Amino acid sequence: MKMKLVVVLFVFVMFGCEGALLNQGSFAVDSGNKQEKPLQGVGVSSKNYLGYQPIDPIPVSKVIAFDTGTNNEKEVFWQSLPDAESIRRLLPLQTAQFAVRKTDVSGQVTYLVSSLSAERGSYEVIMDYMKYRVQDAFGENGDYIGNARVGVGLRIKALVVTNKANLNLGSITAIGLQANLGHLSGGISVDVVGIDSEAVTNLIPLTSEINETAIQSALQALASIKSKLWEDDTTITPHIIAIRQSKPDQEAEIRKRVSTYMKSSAGDVLRKYWKPDGKKINQGNEKKLKEWMSSNDLTIEPGSITMFLYGAEFEGLRKKAIQDLNLN
Amino acid sequence: MVTVKVLEDIPESDVDQILSDFESEGCTVEKKEQLNGKFTVRATCPDKKAG
Secondary structure (H helix, E strand, C coil), rough: HHHHHHHHHHHHHHHHHHHHHHHHHHCEEEECCCEEEEECCCECCCCCCEEEEEEEECCEEEEEECCCCCCEEEEEHHHHHHHHHHHCCCEEEEEEEEEEEEHHHCCCCEECCEEEECCCCEEEEEEEEEEEEEEEECCCCCEEEEEEEEEEEEEEEEEEEEECCEEEEEHHHHHHHHHHCCEEEEEEEEEEEEEEEEHHHHHHHCCCCCHHHHHHHCCCCHHHHHHHHCCCCCCCCEEEEEEEEECCCCCHHHHCEEEEEEHHHHHHHHHHHCCCCCCCCCCCHHHHHHHHHHHHHCCCCCCCCHHHHHEEHHHHHHHHHHHCCCCC | CEEEEEEEECCHHHHHHHHHHHCCCCEEEEEEEEECCCCCEEEEECCCCCC
């Protein structure tokens, strides 16, 4: 009798556990109507996500390198390094990574910790190849808050809308298959970050609607571009490509742009163009300045003009802007 | 989402102009004196300008 009771309890506990696991992490099939219930609790908001987060590339001007003259590490401008090989040597790590994130109607971004889509909706699937170095980030009090991956890379981004729940979004090829089956629709884009040459430009595929053929073409093109990374005529320009927080809500702090102030006559000329009376922005001139900045691969979000006017690393570009905008 | 921008080593004579320039781009700013007497300006800027 005691034996039977133990067996009954064992079965009850096991099924009870399984039920609990199904509710938390897997999809369940309702035995009554055979409908799939969406997954629950498989996403983490980007604010709280402590894993790798791909971000839009942010230019970085300096790197810490070993100086053989002083036998010490010192901060140098990436642009001051003599050739592509010197830059490549400072990017010793390589990885291929995958991230799936969901954006809801309020703009809240959630990272999926499972490769299965929990429910119908809009997803961004990102596959990255990166050659990079890790740059630790510290908060204002000197505490470690995470790190940024600084380097160059290739990124395939698929923006998809799923028509049913529990689809496998675990790889780019799986997405192509799901698209061919009509379970999702969307488009793919290919980003080449910081790897530039005429041959690379010719290899970049155009963005396209998602299907297996388009994805195969994109993968083939990226394999060819990856091989160009080692050619002598390829320009290497490192950017921050991804971040990892060590505690929640540190993204802005890790992404922060730090620049050294530089007083320059070129900066003064550009500021007079932007604010002719020293106080009020001339909107027409600001528009032209931002267009110029954008066409010269500079960011134009709020704060960028001020950084451009005073940051030491922009002096060469400030002089170019004066020439291009005929402000001499 | 916001982006933090930091300018270091600003002489006192120029710091107010930089604060005003960041503010006119929609950023909120704070300044902090460095040990060498120069200033660091920290601007917290929205990713896109409102309005």
